[in-house]
Amino acid sequence: xxxxxxxxxxxxxxxxxxxxxxxxxxxxxxxxxxxxxxxxxxxxxxxxxxxxxxxxxxxxxxxxxxxxxxxxxxxxxxxxxxxxxxxxxxxxxxxxxxxxxxxxxxxxxxxxxxxxxxxxxxxxxxxxxxxxxxxxxxxxxxxx
Numbered sequence: 001x002x003x004x005x006x007x008x009x010x011x012x013x014x015x016x017x018x019x020x021x022x023x024x025x026x027x028x029x030x031x032x033x034x035x036x037x038x039x040x041x042x043x044x045x046x047x048x049x050x051x052x053x054x055x056x057x058x059x060x061x062x063x064x065x066x067x068x069x070x071x072x073x074x075x076x077x078x079x080x081x082x083x084x085x086x087x088x089x090x091x092x093x094x095x096x097x098x099x100x101x102x103x104x105x106x107x108x109x110x111x112x113x114x115x116x117x118x119x120x121x122x123x124x125x126x127x128x129x130x131x132x133x134x135x136x137x138x139x140x141x142x143x144x
Contacts, residue, residue, distance in 0.1 A: 002111070008074040011081035011106040014113055015069040023058050030054075034107075034114040039122060060135045065089040065128065069102075079108045091131050100124050 002010075010029065017026035036054050061067050067089035075082040083104045088097055101124075105117040 004076045007076050007079075007081050007108060008083075010108060010111075011074070011083055011104075011113065012071060014106070014116075015083075015085065016071075018058060018062060018067075019069055021062055023055060023062060026058070027055055029113050031109050031112040031114040034109070034112070034116075036116045036118070038118040039120070056136050056140070057132055060132045060139075061089070061128070064092055064135065065131075067128075079114075081106045081108065089128060091127060094127075098124065098127065100128075 014026050014029050017023070017029070067087055070086045070088075072083065072085040074084070083102070083106065085102050085104075087100045087102065089100075090097055100120055103119040105115075105119075106113050107115040107117075
């Protein structure tokens with residue numbers, strides 16, 4: 001059984017590896033049967049990381065926005081780790097520094113992150129989401 005501290009470190013590592021621009025290492029922390037839910041786009045369902053969609057999103061964010069996560073508080077209840085943290089980012093052709101506050105409930109299973117439930121201020125996230133969705137569509141030539 002892993003300790004509370006190890007659970008928090010596993011959950012935070014997903015975000016820290018993105019800060020270090022190591023998305024493949026972050027993806028390796030995701031359970032193959034797991035997924036990602038967000039209130040940002042209410043029609044999304046859990047996205048298994050094997051689909052590649054989550055990583056496409058992360059790659060655009062890391063390559064084009066300079067997003068950085070700043071660690072905050074953590075709560076642990078059984079296999080659930082709730083992280084509260086912030087981020088800053090810039091969009092291309094926009095000098096403004098945007099900020100965001102997140103609350104992520106991350107469920108662990110088999111020593112990996114099984115499910116990420118994202119809660120954030122959707123108004124603050126609108127410019128980033130619109131930019132990333134348009135970029136994924138441009139790259140894939142398909143609707144994201």
